[in-house]
Amino acid sequence: MNQETEPSAATTAAPSSSPRSRQLRLVALTVVLTVLAVALVPVVLNLGPPTRDELMERAGMKGKRELLIGVKDDQPGIALQLPGGGWQGFDIDVAYMIASYLDFDRSKVVLLPIESEDRARRQAPYNDRFVTVDMVIASYSVTDERTREGATFSAPYLHTEQSVVTRANEPGPVSSLEDLRGRRVCTLTTSTSQARLRDVGAEAYGRNKISECVQELHDGRTDAVTTDAAILAGFVTASQDPDAFPTTLKNVKPLRHWDIGSSPQERWGVNTGPNTALRDLVDLALHASAKDDENKVWEEAYDDNLRWQQPFNRPQSVAEEQQPEPRKVEVRQWPWERFALPLPGHPGPPTPPVRSAARVGRPGRGRRSSGC
Incomplete structure (x- = not known):
């Protein structure tokens, strides 16, 4: 009997050590993984892309009291300073959208009128002196020359094209710059289109503000104005509908795009x-x-400021109705942040649209830059 019971005792004792061994192995594995995690975190932090919070720190946005943005002030539909001091236009809505992403509400955003020639160096008047703005959102076309001058451009936020405006009673057609041969044509001083106009035999000259060119067109002191279609569209619309935009222009006559x-x-x-x-x-x-898909700020800005103008400007397309493909920026996120982080803030209610939007726009075509 003793010989039969001894193996039985040994057999029952062996399993009692198995759970303990598994627990020890699990503890050892946990310790190893913890040590590896502690060792790898500095490597990830040093070699991986920055977090959005780190970018905010590097950009000097943390603790900043106000965000200075240089914008145009004389372009209806794009950026127009209203008689009461408010602002309206596509660029204005884009400016507030970006400011919101940077955690600035509208009360902390300071919009400053900026001249075309000052956009590269970001200089604008503020409280009786010139200051360097944080960014320029002023119908500023991306060109290699401007990059060499010191501009650092984001991905494009709007695609449009160069066009020409004349008085509606002027003989046409104007289907190319060559059709302006021998005629007096106004454009922005910093525009690269002046050289091309002279190449085709036009009498080209520049002004600091495109509204100055349009005023001279109404006054009969110039035959045509050329710059980006999205900029000219507002002047054409206002010339056909006096209630479209508040304007300080005089002797307004119908224009043709x-x-x-x-x-x-x-x-x-x-x-x-x-x-x-x-x-x-x-x-x-x-x-x-x-x-x-839930962020409709760009689409609303397009509808409120540009799309409704299309009937006044046919056959010229005001601008492409799709936001350009953005540049993907790599930022570091821990797995739990991807679920916990809120979406970028909405800039708040936009300026009420001047006209109700109608789906009448059409995509633009690829064209050569006028550098406006």
Whole structure:
């Protein structure tokens, strides 16, 4: 009996040590993984892309009291300063959208009128002196020359094209710049289109503001105005509908918008100067706008400011009705952040549209840059 019971005792004792061994192995594995995690975190932090919070720190946005943005003030539909001091236009809505992503509400955003020649160096008047703005959102076309001058552009936020405006009673057609041979043509001083106009035999000259060119067109002191279609569209619309925009222009006469079909695509970008971290944040804001199905700020800005103008400007397309493809910026997120982080803030209610939007726009064509 003893010989039969001894193996039985040994057999029952062996399993009691198995759970303990498994527990020890599990503890050892946990310790190893913890040590590896602690060792790898600094490597990930040093070698991986920055977080959005780190970009905000690098860009100088943390604790900043106000965000200075240089904008145009004389372009109806794009950026217009209203008689009461408010602002209206597509660029204005884009500016507030980007500011919201940077955690600035509208009360902390300061919009400053900026001249075309000052956009590269980001200089604008503020409280009786010139200051360097944080960014420029001022119908600013992306060109290599401007990059060499010091501009640092975000991905494009609007695509349009160069066009020509004349008085409605002027003989036509104007289907190319060559049709302006021998005629007096006004454009922006900093526009590269002046040289091309002279090449085709036009009498080209520049003004600091496009509204000055349009006023001279109404006054009969010039035969045509050329710049980006999205800029000219508002003046054409206002010339046909006096209630479309508040204006200080005088002797307003009906204008006609011509599709010259010879310029490349105009790609408007945001200039952040040497602040590349801010450039990346702007691109993140544009990416969120383009890729988030619930973010309709860009579409609303287009509808409220540009789309409804299309009937006044046919056959010229005002601008492409799709937001350009954004640049993808790599940012570091821990797995739990992807679920916990809120979506970028909405800039709040936009300025009420001047006209109800109608789906009448059409996509633009690829053209050559006029550098406006």
